Amino acid sequence: MTIESNAGISRLNVECEDHRPDYVIITSPEGGATTSFSSSADCTSIWWSFWWWGKLVFLVLFLAVLGFCFFVWIGPYVMEKEVIPILNWETETFSKLALALIIFSSVAIFPTVFIPSTPSMWVAGMSFGYVLGFLLIMCSVTIGASLPYFIGSLFYNKIQGWLERYPRKASIIRLAGEGDAYDQFRAVTLLRISPFPYAVYNYCAVATDVKYVPYLFGTLLGMVPEVFVAIYTGIMIRTLADASKEQRSLAPLQIVFTVCGFVITIVSTIIVTVYAKKRLSELQTKDEHEQLMLLQ
Secondary structure, three states: OEEEEEOOEEEEEOOOOOOOOOOOOOOOOOOOHHHHHHHHHHHHHHHHHHHHHHHHHHHHHHHHHHHHHHHHHHHHHHHHHHHHHHHHHHHHHOOHHHHHHHHHHHHHHHHHHOOOOHHHHHHHHHHHHHHHHHHHHHHHHHHHHHHHHHHHHOOHHHHHHHHHHOHHHHHHHHHHHOOOHHHHHHHHHHHHHOOOOHHHHHHHHHHHOOOHHHHHHHHHHHHHHHHHHHHHHHHHHHHHHHHHHOOOOOOHHHHHHHHHHHHHHHHHHHHHHHHHHHHHHHHHHHHHHHHHHHHO
């Protein structure tokens, strides 16, 4: 401590020679609270894992019981009153070629005007099976995803304005327009698998500056789970309709295989959807972190 005097004004200088850092290090005795906290975290993680698997098992059992009840009691009644008359009308009215053209047109055009095309996919499964039904649907999806992309390019500035009004929701869509072609392809694939509205993204995609080729191939790959579920549903409806039409019940083994296939399809779709949603969230968090680092 020193005292300086200048023109009758005294100034007191105080200096501190303690150069210790301005933070506190907290330590705990060996084997003390840290070990207890770690054990508590491990216990919580184990119980959370059991809880997650318990919910999954309960969901599978619930779907199995629901599917059994549908196939044994609800399905035959619905088939007799609704589905069989529609199938008979379809068979008597349209040829295979005409039916293929109707399915192709509906799957290609309906998303453009925000009409669900899933019933048309069911009809594709009922009428053409897995292979031909899959090829027919994927060809029409190519048109159905491309039309809104090019139509949206005509309203690029207007769509950009809509996205700017909802920056939080739009940040997920904008992921598809970042990075190279592979990054865009991966982001579009995950968006298609996730529950994000199909028709809405068709128009918004162009405003994120995603290139057409990654957008198209990402769409085709991301639509595969939904298409297979729709085709399987159509084949299952056809099987039940044929059994009801011939006044016979499904064999026990056939019921078991049908119910198991239905449950596996639904559970697989849920798992893939949850994974895609998680990966989108991770990509979004990573992108926000990178933007924050650039601002700093």
